[in-house]
Amino acid sequence: MTNYANPMTELEAVNSMLIAIGQLPVNAITPQLQDQNVALDELRKVVRELCLHGFHFNTDDNYLLIPDAEGLIAVPTGAMTVDPMDKRLDFIQKKHPTNAGFYIWNRDDHTFQFIVSFKARIKWSLTFEALPEAARAYAVAAASRKFQAHVIGDPTADRFNQEAMQRAWLTLQREESGTADHNIFTANADLRARLSRRGVRR
Incomplete structure (x- = not known):
């Protein structure tokens, strides 16, 4: 053996x-x-x-992020960066003013609210x-x-x-x-x- x-x-x-x-x-x-x-x-x-x-060992492409019941998308635990696969989308990570943790912020519409999901490239902290x-x-x-x-x-x-x-x-x-x-x-x-x-x- x-x-x-x-x-x-x-x-x-x-x-x-x-x-x-x-x-x-x-x-x-x-x-x-x-x-x-x-x-x-x-x-x-x-x-x-x-x-x-x-x-490659700490990056996922096409990771699906889905809004919760309140229309919020929490940044996944362990994610260092979240970058939309569609480069036309101007979304960033931002500390939510009332909820604990970071959520996705739509810089174009100035809102945490989402009605559709999107795919992102995520770098994970290992x-x-x-x-x-x-x-x-x-x-x-x-x-x-x-x-x-x-x-x-x-x-x-x-x-x-x-x-x-x-x-x-x-x-x-x-x-x-x-x-x-x-x-x-x-x-x-x-x-x-x-x-x-x-x-x-x-």
Whole structure:
């Protein structure tokens, strides 16, 4: 039976960052220890930046948003951005004046009220352990560089971390390009049909 390696955990990521500044790894994050919490905070910031950038792994196209009984469309939990697929629609996320949370605001009509649904592209905010491995590797490399600069500020270590971050970014971009190519040829039925007629193998 094949044994597979488990994906990197958030604790393993923090330990990698601690080792990078010469500290011993830990079995758990201790709230009272500043360096551990700074490392975790930097890691989570980078994860949010990655998700806001937007990749196939955290982006849904044609996500249907439907008004509730009051005609309101609440921004889905975990959504960082909501962008209508129809570019003619000028809808944004906005804090509702009376209801808790954010709702879709129609900038053209200046209203939260909707009578029809619409489809949107949504970028989701994911946790570190919900990321694919290539994204985790980049997040650790980028967070390690920021953490090292914040704690010890060693120029030699910074150059090393920068190179590691650049390699991880290239790997992530290759993974993203491969996923994009797959989506182009498998998600578009019309394109699949035309390729099939030309004798192109799918």
